[in-house]
Amino acid sequence: MVALRMNTPESAFASLTRRDLLVRSAVTLASLSLPRLVAQAPAHSRKLAVTIDDGPAVGTGNDLAVFVRIADALREVFVAEKVPAIMFVNERQLNVDGQRDARVALLHRWLEAGLDLGNHTYSHPNLGHVELARFLDDIVKGEVISRPLLEARGKKLVWFRYPFLATGSGETAAAVEEFLVWRGYRIAPVSVDYHDYSFSGAYVRHVRAGDATKAAAHFDTVMQTMDEACTRAEARSVEVLGYELPQTLLIHCNEMNALTLRTTLGHLRDRGYAFVSMDEAMADPGYAVPGLRPGSMGGGGFFNSVAAAKRSAAERQ
Numbered sequence: 001m002v003a004l005r006m007n008t009p010e011s012a013f014a015s016l017t018r019r020d021l022l023v024r025s026a027v028t029l030a031s032l033s034l035p036r037l038v039a040q041a042p043a044h045s046r047k048l049a050v051t052i053d054d055g056p057a058v059g060t061g062n063d064l065a066v067f068v069r070i071a072d073a074l075r076e077v078f079v080a081e082k083v084p085a086i087m088f089v090n091e092r093q094l095n096v097d098g099q100r101d102a103r104v105a106l107l108h109r110w111l112e113a114g115l116d117l118g119n120h121t122y123s124h125p126n127l128g129h130v131e132l133a134r135f136l137d138d139i140v141k142g143e144v145i146s147r148p149l150l151e152a153r154g155k156k157l158v159w160f161r162y163p164f165l166a167t168g169s170g171e172t173a174a175a176v177e178e179f180l181v182w183r184g185y186r187i188a189p190v191s192v193d194y195h196d197y198s199f200s201g202a203y204v205r206h207v208r209a210g211d212a213t214k215a216a217a218h219f220d221t222v223m224q225t226m227d228e229a230c231t232r233a234e235a236r237s238v239e240v241l242g243y244e245l246p247q248t249l250l251i252h253c254n255e256m257n258a259l260t261l262r263t264t265l266g267h268l269r270d271r272g273y274a275f276v277s278m279d280e281a282m283a284d285p286g287y288a289v290p291g292l293r294p295g296s297m298g299g300g301g302f303f304n305s306v307a308a309a310k311r312s313a314a315e316r317q
């Protein structure tokens with residue numbers, strides 16, 4: 001791992017006004033005082049892999065400064081908190097005239113920091129809405145930059161995440177799964193999803209408006225929603241597998257997370273989670289239950305898929 005200049009995430013937002021920073025402090029304080037909806041667990045007995053989609057930064061259009069600020073802030077927090085995150089990239093976001101080098105440099109910095117990359121397709125198509133050939137083409141276009149960057153570091157491009165977690169159905173689903181295997185991919189599952197993307201816009205609007213109270217209240221809701229999603233996933237894992245497997249959390253490379261990631265990670269630590277890499281989480285047998293279709297793991301109903309696989313195995317006996 002190359003030593004990084006250890007900026008706090010705050011420094012990445014140097015262009016925010018002093019009032020913005022005060023708002024951010026208020027948000028952090030507010031989230032510390034959240035009522036804990038935390039199931040009892042000994043410290044760090046749970047494991048979780050953080051997967052962050054729509055990288056390097058989503059929703060920034062052609063604004064290079066914001067794009068870089070979000071992606072750098074996320075990386076700096078993961079490094080400072082020693083979280084071996086994997087970012088699922090949409091390479092279309094790198095393809096902006098006059099900005100390609102600066103945008104690709106973010107992937108270099110991400111890998112230099114020891115973090116991992118996966119393919120999230122080039123342009124984020126929904127498999128339910130596009131032709132099969134177009135989708136497969138988008139998978140290949142999505143690895144043009146990432147694959148050589150990984151290979152130059154002796155690493156491999158392994159993980160694929162479906163946009164919208166839409167894994168298709170019938171022959172289309174099977175054709176995509178076969179294509180992914182043929183290109184050496186494994187499908188990245190999601191076991192905890194709190195739809196973080198749906199909260200980002202309002203959070204950022206409150207921060208920009210200098211409304212600390214609204215921003216803090218909004219972020220309280222985000223953390224409560226995450227807690228509820230964790231509680232469900234923990235319970236479902238015990239129901240279906242008999243134990244809590246290392247969870248795979250889905251979040252996104254958005255501006256809300258760039259501003260709040262440290263608090264979110266602290267909250268997960270408070271639930272007893274230690275952070276592990278995608279590869280370490282996937283070594284758990286819960287992700288390799290016989291009959292579990294790889295495609296079904298990419299969707300949000302991971303534990304339902306595991307339960308279905310176990311039921312059909314029992315029926316065959």
Ligand SMILES: [Zn+2]
Pocket residue numbers: 053054120124162163164
């Ligand atoms: Zn996505």
